[in-house]
Amino acid sequence: xxxxxxxxxxxxxxxxxxxxxxxxxxxxxxxxxxxxxxxxxxxxxxxxxxxxxxxxxxxxxxxxxxxxxxxxxxxxxxxxxxxxxxxxxxxxxxxxxxxxxxxxxxxxxxxxxxxxxxxxxxxxxxxxxxxxxxxxxxxxxxxxxxxxxxxxxxxxxxxxxxxxxxxxxxxxxxxxxxxxxxxxxxxxxxxxxxxxxxxxxxxxxxxxxxxxxxxxxx
Amino acid sequence: xxxxxxxxxxxxxxxxxxxxxxxxxxxxxxxxxxxxxxxxxxxxxxxxxxxxxxxxxxxxxxxxxxxxxxxxxxxxxxxxxxxxxxxxxxxxxxxxxxxxxxxxxxxxxxxxxxxxxxxxxxxxxxxxxxxxxxxxxxxxxxxxxxxxxxxxxxxxxxxxxxxxxxxxxxxxxxxxxxxxxxxxxxxxxxxxxxxxxxxxxxxxxxxxxxxxxxxxxxxxxxxxxxxxxxxxxxxxxxxxxxxxxxxxxxxxxxxxxxxxxxxxxxxxxxxxxxxxxxxxxxxxxxxxxxxxxxxxxxxxxxxxx
Numbered sequence: 001x002x003x004x005x006x007x008x009x010x011x012x013x014x015x016x017x018x019x020x021x022x023x024x025x026x027x028x029x030x031x032x033x034x035x036x037x038x039x040x041x042x043x044x045x046x047x048x049x050x051x052x053x054x055x056x057x058x059x060x061x062x063x064x065x066x067x068x069x070x071x072x073x074x075x076x077x078x079x080x081x082x083x084x085x086x087x088x089x090x091x092x093x094x095x096x097x098x099x100x101x102x103x104x105x106x107x108x109x110x111x112x113x114x115x116x117x118x119x120x121x122x123x124x125x126x127x128x129x130x131x132x133x134x135x136x137x138x139x140x141x142x143x144x145x146x147x148x149x150x151x152x153x154x155x156x157x158x159x160x161x162x163x164x165x166x167x168x169x170x171x172x173x174x175x176x177x178x179x180x181x182x183x184x185x186x187x188x189x190x191x192x193x194x195x196x197x198x199x200x201x202x203x204x205x206x207x208x209x210x211x212x213x214x215x216x217x218x
Numbered sequence: 219x220x221x222x223x224x225x226x227x228x229x230x231x232x233x234x235x236x237x238x239x240x241x242x243x244x245x246x247x248x249x250x251x252x253x254x255x256x257x258x259x260x261x262x263x264x265x266x267x268x269x270x271x272x273x274x275x276x277x278x279x280x281x282x283x284x285x286x287x288x289x290x291x292x293x294x295x296x297x298x299x300x301x302x303x304x305x306x307x308x309x310x311x312x313x314x315x316x317x318x319x320x321x322x323x324x325x326x327x328x329x330x331x332x333x334x335x336x337x338x339x340x341x342x343x344x345x346x347x348x349x350x351x352x353x354x355x356x357x358x359x360x361x362x363x364x365x366x367x368x369x370x371x372x373x374x375x376x377x378x379x380x381x382x383x384x385x386x387x388x389x390x391x392x393x394x395x396x397x398x399x400x401x402x403x404x405x406x407x408x409x410x411x412x413x414x415x416x417x418x419x420x421x422x423x424x425x426x427x428x429x430x431x432x433x434x435x436x437x438x439x440x441x442x443x444x445x446x447x448x449x450x451x452x453x454x455x456x457x458x459x460x461x462x463x464x465x466x467x468x469x470x471x472x473x474x475x476x477x478x479x480x481x482x483x484x485x486x487x488x489x490x491x492x493x494x495x496x497x498x499x500x501x502x503x504x505x506x507x508x509x510x511x512x513x514x515x516x517x518x519x520x521x522x523x
Contacts, residue, residue, distance in 0.1 A: 005339035009325070012336070016327025016363075064323020070289045071317035072340045075309040217290045 006082030010056050017059055018052045032101040042098045042120040046127030049094035053087045053132045058144040067218045080210045087132035094128035095121045115187030122191035126198040133205040141212035239301025241265050241387045241419035247295035249285050256281050256443045266416035270430030271423035272510050273440035279423040283391045316380030320392040322372050326365030330358055341383035352378035369396040390422040394429055409433050427507040437506055446513055458509045459501035461488045478512040
């Protein structure tokens with residue numbers, strides 16, 4: 001892999017600066033296995049994994065590593081690729097942790113369900129990718145400080161949009177409702193759809209970030 | 219190839235071999251910021267040579283180097299390294315370039331050993347043993363976190379990394395500024411060794427002119443984003459000289475001869491161009507620093523006039 005060195009840097013940074021988040025993830029996984037709380041708390045594992053990604057990129061940018069990386073034999077596109085590969089790896093970790101935790105939870109409670117574990121893991125995968133998908137294009141263009149502000153504005157905007165979408169009823173979007181209904185009825189199909197949707201969002205975000213970073217003066 | 223041609227070719231130093239593309243060539247390199255402009259800088263660094271880029275703070279040295287490396291996008295002009303345009307597959311060209319900027323940007327939690335591992339996956343010609351030997355030579359603890367390194371240690375780590383992948387061109391931006399005199403002397407020795415084979419080149423920027431004077435073959439003066447002068451060091455030292463005289467003698471000198479002047483208790487000390495001096499004028503040799511300071515003062519006087 002051409003970006004191996006950069007991905008290795010991100011992994012090193014994650015293990016040296018984000019240990020607290022790993023601990024939090026493990027605690028949440030233990031809670032998911034052993035408590036009677038709703039399995040929807042699995043989404044928090046994904047979110048914390050997503051926060052690890054953003055923290056690593058912020059550290060890399062603010063420490064000057066991105067500037068240094070531009071002196072190494074990498075193109076700007078490869079520097080962006082390394083960040084998205086790392087995001088994908090953290091999301092995969094979230095998927096694996098949640099899947100294993102939910103299977104363990106099922107084994108403990110005697111209600112083992114592969115479907116529930118798959119759905120929970122894929123939702124966690126999406127939750128882990130979302131912070132990078134939204135924030136990275138802004139961070140790559142504006143830097144970590146302004147990028148974070150832009151991220152907050154965008155999340156606020158998405159939340160406002162989501163709030164207004166509660167007024168839309170299934171009768172307003174009949175075709176969409178039928179598709180969602182068909183997919184939701186099959187848990188594995190739902191998991192695959194969620195994971196695929198997350199990957200599509202990641203790709204769109206990647207191309208946007210690569211284009212925005214190419215014009216940035218460091 | 220005939221024997222006479224071979225012998226003639228062997229006697230020509232690589233620096234004078236015009237068939238080899240220069241290590242670095244910029245043509246009208248321009249970058250505009252609010253309040254500053256790197257204005258059409260055209261510079262050539264032949265292979266096997268060391269070019270010192272001298273300028274006061276804010277002259278544009280770092281902007282120039284960052285624009286060459288693509289860290290900053292140029293607004294105009296071209297940059298070629300080893301004859302290859304930096305717009306074409308620059309990441310491949312960078313395999314042969316070692317860079318030390320004024321700050322070595324590494325995340326604080328990483329140590330030298332991890333850094334070496336990252337660079338091993340970045341450079342095809344990475345030499346881990348050489349890197350470790352430089353760590354030892356510079357007394358850099360391999361397992362100590364980067365955030366715990368002093369400024370000088372950070373710089374030395376950057377230099378060790380730049381020298382450990384068989385680079386053909388070394389670019390150093392104020393790399394010796396944070397080092398103690400002993401370390402600076404050591405780096406100077408390393409740079410001498412680096413260019414000994416006649417194939418490797420160095421571009422070094424600094425405002426510590428005395429360091430550059432020891433090691434450079436070519437000198438370029440940057441001031442206010444413009445290239446004031448660029449020439450071989452020896453030719454510069456032959457071209458300019460220091461004249462100690464009185465006001466009357468100074469007034470009698472031809473126009474354009476005096477670059478700058480400074481009044482002392484004993485008269486006037488002027489930086490002059492030797493070729494414009496009348497015969498019989500006694501001058502003394504000047505240093506590169508004298509030329510640099512004199513040219514900047516001369517520029518400022520022109521601007522204020």
